[in-house]
Amino acid sequence: MSEGVYVAGAGAIPWGKRPETTQLAMAIEALNAAFLDAGIGWEGIEGLVAASSRFEGGMGWGLHANEILQAVSERAISCINVGGACAAGAIAFNTAYSMIASGQHDSVAVIGAERMPKGFIPRPPGSQDDISDSDFLRWVTMGATNPAYWALEAQRRRYDFGTSDETLARASVLMRSNAAANPYARFRDPLTIEEVLASPMVADPLHLLQICPVSDGAAAVVLGSRKFAEGTGRPLVEVAGCAIGSGQFGDPARRIPTISNTVLEGVAHTSEVTTSVKRAMEMASVDLPDIDVLEMADNTSWHLLAWPELFGFVEPGQSDWMINNGRFAINGDLALNPSGGFLSFGEATTAQAVLQVCELVWQLRGEAVGRQVTGARVGMSAVLGLAGNGGSIVLKR
Amino acid sequence: MTGDMPSTLEAFNPVVEGLMVQTEAGPRLMGTRCLGCHMTYFPSSTTCRNPACGSDTVESTQLSLVGTLYSYTVQHYQPPPLFRNDDWQPYAIGVVEFPEKVRVMGMLSGIALDDIAIGERYVLALSDLVKDADGKQVHTHAFTPESQGTPSE
Ligand SMILES: [Zn+2]
Numbered sequence: 001m002s003e004g005v006y007v008a009g010a011g012a013i014p015w016g017k018r019p020e021t022t023q024l025a026m027a028i029e030a031l032n033a034a035f036l037d038a039g040i041g042w043e044g045i046e047g048l049v050a051a052s053s054r055f056e057g058g059m060g061w062g063l064h065a066n067e068i069l070q071a072v073s074e075r076a077i078s079c080i081n082v083g084g085a086c087a088a089g090a091i092a093f094n095t096a097y098s099m100i101a102s103g104q105h106d107s108v109a110v111i112g113a114e115r116m117p118k119g120f121i122p123r124p125p126g127s128q129d130d131i132s133d134s135d136f137l138r139w140v141t142m143g144a145t146n147p148a149y150w151a152l153e154a155q156r157r158r159y160d161f162g163t164s165d166e167t168l169a170r171a172s173v174l175m176r177s178n179a180a181a182n183p184y185a186r187f188r189d190p191l192t193i194e195e196v197l198a199s200p201m202v203a204d205p206l207h208l209l210q211i212c213p214v215s216d217g218a219a220a221v222v223l224g225s226r227k228f229a230e231g232t233g234r235p236l237v238e239v240a241g242c243a244i245g246s247g248q249f250g251d252p253a254r255r256i257p258t259i260s261n262t263v264l265e266g267v268a269h270t271s272e273v274t275t276s277v278k279r280a281m282e283m284a285s286v287d288l289p290d291i292d293v294l295e296m297a298d299n300t301s302w303h304l305l306a307w308p309e310l311f312g313f314v315e316p317g318q319s320d321w322m323i324n325n326g327r328f329a330i331n332g333d334l335a336l337n338p339s340g341g342f343l344s345f346g347e348a349t350t351a352q353a354v355l356q357v358c359e360l361v362w363q364l365r366g367e368a369v370g371r372q373v374t375g376a377r378v379g380m381s382a383v384l385g386l387a388g389n390g391g392s393i394v395l396k397r
Numbered sequence: 398m399t400g401d402m403p404s405t406l407e408a409f410n411p412v413v414e415g416l417m418v419q420t421e422a423g424p425r426l427m428g429t430r431c432l433g434c435h436m437t438y439f440p441s442s443t444t445c446r447n448p449a450c451g452s453d454t455v456e457s458t459q460l461s462l463v464g465t466l467y468s469y470t471v472q473h474y475q476p477p478p479l480f481r482n483d484d485w486q487p488y489a490i491g492v493v494e495f496p497e498k499v500r501v502m503g504m505l506s507g508i509a510l511d512d513i514a515i516g517e518r519y520v521l522a523l524s525d526l527v528k529d530a531d532g533k534q535v536h537t538h539a540f541t542p543e544s545q546g547t548p549s550e
Contacts, residue, residue, distance in 0.1 A: 143480030151470035
């Protein structure tokens with residue numbers, strides 16, 4: 001346990017729309033890529049943790065570790081399936097970390113794979129059609145779409161800090177420019193501020209090109225003990241910290257799909273994520289200035305401005321200046337989503353947080369061709385899932 | 398999006414039961430107040446979720462009539478079919494902060510989309526959604542600028 005936990009392998013498939021592929025096939029492809037990276041085969045893992053959603057797979061349970069094994073390498077290992085919406089990948093990672101840190105296992109793989117449903121995501125089966133169900137309420141009483149929730153935050157930011165349309169657009173431009181050389185990103189064509197602002201208005205002030213679409217994708221990592229990681233011969237990347245969090249009472253964030261919240265002064269915004277970030281950093285014994293790369297959930301361009309402030313990298317309102325002056329660029333003060341982020345990938349829910357870890361691994365090893373943060377030594381991820389799920393991971397080389 | 402008020406109490410026909418109550422002073426949002434820590438929740442809840450409060454006793458309460466617009470957006474795309482609205486067109490959704498420390502989302506009515514401003518005072522109103530099977534107008538809760546007059550007027 002004192003020897004630590006390491007990322008021994010990372011692999012992903014390119015994000016896109018894959019109507020002809022199954023979720024299972026995508027998961028196997030990503031796992032094979034991670035195993036190849038670690039120089040092991042399926043027999044090399046003692047456990048598999050799957051990040052599951054309700055969209056597809058596992059006889060209705062979502063992506064299922066057992067199902068994957070039964071298809072490829074049917075034998076007795078520890079299979080675990082975890083939920084947590086878009087944060088499921090981070091929760092699965094935490095689970096695998098604990099399985100190794102406890103000394104129970106030497107090597108555990110984490111997999112997230114998702115084929116997103118077309119159009120609006122249907123409500124879960126068995127939902128109540130009454131005031132006890134927030135999702136029902138938000139639709140029937142006002143038809144509040146997910147972008148509307150983010151737009152309410154963005155509009156308030158404009159009021160609080162005078163954030164301009166151009167600054168909000170520049171965040172999208174930055175993500176596309178980061179993604180340009182990333183073979184895993186779905187959208188890699190460069191964008192201009194004019195193009196972003198000319199895209200259809202979805203929910204003021206957010207235009208279409210400031211909101212992440214949905215994609216299909218899969219990513220996997222292999223975690224191992226120090227001994228296991230050394231055995232792979234790959235550069236060592238240590239899991240210096242990882243944490244998951246839930247929402248704090250009084251949090252002012254407009255949390256999808258609720259239509260109301262009780263707000264208390266002094267409670268952190270998006271507390272499920274900020275708490276995770278704080279805990280992961282404490283565990284890693286790192287401070288904000290130590291972090292070279294941040295891979296964070298950018299469901300919209302607003303997130304790219306707000307989250308670095310929420311985590312404390314800059315003062316509230318200062319992200320505008322940072323982004324307008326290139327300080328969040330790949331070789332700026334803080335490299336913000338060198339992968340290109342959700343805006344360039346499109347969100348494949350459960351796979352997204354695992355992909356963040358893959359990108360951090362490639363960055364810390366110096367393998368992120370065309371988007372490499374020079375000399376990156378410490379990377380951090382941050383992700384938010386529906387219903388108050390948050391997660392953060394700190395990696396060190 | 399119209400902000401038409403029903404002319405009589407009989408016309409009160411909310412889209413979801415338990416969200417609002419009709420009073421002599423007009424419609425009010427129905428919430429829950431904890432008898433232990435006095436926190437207010439909307440919509441109604443059977444529990445108090447304050448981690449610093451061990452009370453399991455809550456009572457029904459009505460939210461204040463007037464709040465402040467905290468933020469807003471205009472939805473330019475038609476939401477999925479669960480949202481039923483005759484004569485759909487782009488409309489505003491706002492967040493109104495009430496003195497009970499509760500921020501509530503709802504459609505904004507009685508104001509031009511270009512005139513909406515954060516920080517102004519809004520009151521609860523009813524907004525038309527659809528006609529039900531009996532031809533009766535179904536309403537949802539909405540917020541309208543206080544300067545437009547309260548629903549009781
Ligand atoms: Zn209480």
